[in-house]
Amino acid sequence: MNILVTGGIGYIGSHVVKQLSENKDLKIVVIDDLINNNFSTVNTLEKLFLKENFEFIKLNLNDFEEVEKIFKKYSFFAIFHFAAYTQVIESMKEPIKYYENNTLNTLNLVKLSLKYKVNKFIFSSTAAVYGNVHKQLIEENEVCNPINVYGKSKLLSEEIIRDSAKANKDFKFIILRYFNVAGASLDNSLGEIHEPETHLIPLVAQTVLGKREKVQIYGDTYPTEDGTCIRDYIHIEDLASAHIQALEYLKEGNDSDIFNCGYGYGFSVKQIIEMMQKVSNVRFNIEVVEKREGEPTVLVANSNKIKNKFAWSPKYNDLELICKTALNWEKKLMSISK
Numbered sequence: 001m002n003i004l005v006t007g008g009i010g011y012i013g014s015h016v017v018k019q020l021s022e023n024k025d026l027k028i029v030v031i032d033d034l035i036n037n038n039f040s041t042v043n044t045l046e047k048l049f050l051k052e053n054f055e056f057i058k059l060n061l062n063d064f065e066e067v068e069k070i071f072k073k074y075s076f077f078a079i080f081h082f083a084a085y086t087q088v089i090e091s092m093k094e095p096i097k098y099y100e101n102n103t104l105n106t107l108n109l110v111k112l113s114l115k116y117k118v119n120k121f122i123f124s125s126t127a128a129v130y131g132n133v134h135k136q137l138i139e140e141n142e143v144c145n146p147i148n149v150y151g152k153s154k155l156l157s158e159e160i161i162r163d164s165a166k167a168n169k170d171f172k173f174i175i176l177r178y179f180n181v182a183g184a185s186l187d188n189s190l191g192e193i194h195e196p197e198t199h200l201i202p203l204v205a206q207t208v209l210g211k212r213e214k215v216q217i218y219g220d221t222y223p224t225e226d227g228t229c230i231r232d233y234i235h236i237e238d239l240a241s242a243h244i245q246a247l248e249y250l251k252e253g254n255d256s257d258i259f260n261c262g263y264g265y266g267f268s269v270k271q272i273i274e275m276m277q278k279v280s281n282v283r284f285n286i287e288v289v290e291k292r293e294g295e296p297t298v299l300v301a302n303s304n305k306i307k308n309k310f311a312w313s314p315k316y317n318d319l320e321l322i323c324k325t326a327l328n329w330e331k332k333l334m335s336i337s338k
């Protein structure tokens with residue numbers, strides 16, 4: 001069974017590919033343009049597979065002709081579509097870049113899926129599609145009102161996928177709306193590599209290790225207990241296993257659906273910093289700076305739906321473990337780069 005994974009060398013895609021490697025009946029074809037220069041991840045993943053079960057193709061999805069050749073060559077059973085740009089601030093400054101990569105390239109993949117009858121489409125969406133929801137826990141049927149271009153580019157992709165499924169009854173999708181993904185694989189073989197890094201947990205880990213001078217808190221006057229924003233941090237291994245379950249769910253003949261991926265409780269920026277201080281036993285400099293543009297105050301998932309409909313029960317919903325694995329991974333990256 002051939003499976004296409006776009007963005008399979010990235011942070012989340014690589015963990016999913018690793019878990020997919022446990023099923024020896026699958027051939028995984030990864031398309032990735034290596035925008036974060038994570039060549040080492042290609043080697044790590046290649047080692048997990050028999051030669052005939054894995055193929056890495058360095059290609060940009062905007063090369064529609066080449067992408068179509070790949071669809072023609074393999075009759076894909078399913079697609080996991082991770083490839084995207086993911087930086088909220090950049091998306092506000094360069095909207096076209098985001099609509100092209102995140103929306104237009106998704107449209108092309110859906111078009112090719114319909115043409116080549118690839119009927120299982122698993123899409124990486126984001127909690128950023130919700131915008132500022134004034135509820136403690138966000139359900140999937142909440143009205144989506146994204147407040148940044150990144151979130152809008154993903155919501156438009158969702159609509160393309162949903163409308164295509166409405167019009168083509170064989171085409172099924174699972175949209176996974178990830179909350180804040182964090183941590184590294186427990187065996188420390190894979191982790192987060194972003195160029196530049198913008199996510200809070202790896203930035204704090206890099207500060208612990210002396211790679212950065214200080215941690216900046218983007219605003220401490222939000223209407224929360226300690227004034228900093230709250231997010232629902234999900235461990236990467238649990239998020240990856242949700243994808244394996246999504247594929248199973250479609251294989252069992254279930255209908256298309258949308259699922260939040262989070263644990264259902266949130267931590268503030270200050271709580272993350274405190275936990276990193278605890279696990280590392282290192283004090284570091286902290287500076288409160290301006291709020292970031294396009295920043296929701298609280299994003300926490302109601303995760304009942306995924307827990308009830310998938311055979312998914314999170315194993316690593318432990319902030320200490322998330323911070324420890326993130327820190328171990330940053331240590332490894334630093335020792336390699338020395």
Ligand SMILES: NC(=O)c1ccc[n+]([C@@H]2O[C@H](COP(=O)([O-])OP(=O)(O)OC[C@H]3O[C@@H](n4cnc5c(N)ncnc54)[C@H](O)[C@@H]3O)[C@@H](O)[C@H]2O)c1
Pocket residue numbers: 006007008009010011012013031032033034035036059060061062081082083084085086101105124125126127177178179180181182193194
């Ligand atoms: N990391 C998070 O917290 C988070 C949260 C919500 C949603 N997401 C979504 O999850 C997906 C994966 O995120 P990630 O953190 O692993 O990002 P990442 O940057 O680590 O991985 C994305 C991968 O896609 C590739 N890529 C991007 N555009 C491409 C293109 N046009 N052609 C070929 N390859 C391309 C990159 O080279 C990269 O390897 C994205 O769709 C993102 O929007 C991530």
Ligand SMILES: O=c1ccn([C@@H]2O[C@H](COP(=O)(O)OP(=O)(O)O[C@H]3O[C@H](CO)[C@H](O)[C@H](O)[C@H]3O)[C@@H](O)[C@H]2O)c(=O)[nH]1
Pocket residue numbers: 086087088125126127128178179180181198199200201203215216217218219229230231269292295299
């Ligand atoms: O140096 C930093 C970095 C972040 N933050 C704060 O920490 C929180 C988490 O920020 P991240 O940048 O780690 O993550 P975001 O919540 O901005 O965004 C992430 O989660 C979103 C969904 O919740 C989207 O999916 C998006 O792709 C993904 O980057 C935010 O309140 C942010 O303001 C800081 O205070 N200082």
